[in-house]
Amino acid sequence: MYNNIVMFMLKSVNINSYKELNRFYSRLRLYKILYYKDSFCLFKISNISDYDKLELECVIEAFNIKDKKSRISYVYDSACNYIDKKYVNENICEFKNDRCLYQRYSNNKFNNGCCHDCKYLVGDDNKYCGAKCLGCKVYFCPFIRRRKIVGHMNDIKVIKYYYSLFQKIIIKLDIFKERDVILDDLYNSSLIRILKIKIPKDV
Numbered sequence: 001m002y003n004n005i006v007m008f009m010l011k012s013v014n015i016n017s018y019k020e021l022n023r024f025y026s027r028l029r030l031y032k033i034l035y036y037k038d039s040f041c042l043f044k045i046s047n048i049s050d051y052d053k054l055e056l057e058c059v060i061e062a063f064n065i066k067d068k069k070s071r072i073s074y075v076y077d078s079a080c081n082y083i084d085k086k087y088v089n090e091n092i093c094e095f096k097n098d099r100c101l102y103q104r105y106s107n108n109k110f111n112n113g114c115c116h117d118c119k120y121l122v123g124d125d126n127k128y129c130g131a132k133c134l135g136c137k138v139y140f141c142p143f144i145r146r147r148k149i150v151g152h153m154n155d156i157k158v159i160k161y162y163y164s165l166f167q168k169i170i171i172k173l174d175i176f177k178e179r180d181v182i183l184d185d186l187y188n189s190s191l192i193r194i195l196k197i198k199i200p201k202d203v
């Protein structure tokens, strides 16, 4: 009987092609309603890229976390990790010697591997973000957006499927802030909370 209960609660997921992956994502919102008490386990994944596999693993893990706060913080951390792994290699902002395309074009004074000067820059020569700010990670300035096709927040599946519209707006507004401050806004997301967010002047 115990086995039967386990079988009932565990839904195995097999993905062997992008067609199956896309079908899984297209049904995910329905699965969240039908199987909200159950858990998914990844049985077999093949014929998709390592990045897509990593993203799918995060989506499955997020599905299996039933506590709301834990899921919000898991989605936050896994989205940060995913962006760090995938987009750093792509170098969308075309950093050279720690200066991005905009900094080189406008010949401004910044030379820190980030958009601008920030109190959260840490490490040798203040070149690393100590804030783990998801808003900054998904932010692209108008200069770069006019010149290149850049990603959208919804391209990151854990954000797309597990954050509400209010939470996505909070991510966009909470830039240049630390992880714990942003998480607190995400836990308590509401229109009133959004209206209270102070947007930095130099965005």
Ligand code: SF4
Residues within 6 Å of the ligand: 093, 100, 101, 102, 103, 114, 115, 116, 139, 140, 141, 143, 144
């Ligand atoms: S978003 Fe704009 S200012 Fe920020 S690093 Fe990219 S190109 Fe530079």
Ligand code: SF4
Residues within 6 Å of the ligand: 114, 115, 116, 117, 118, 119, 120, 121, 128, 129, 130, 131, 132, 133, 136, 137, 175, 176, 177
């Ligand atoms: S919080 Fe944003 S602006 Fe500040 S160092 Fe981190 S990524 Fe750069």
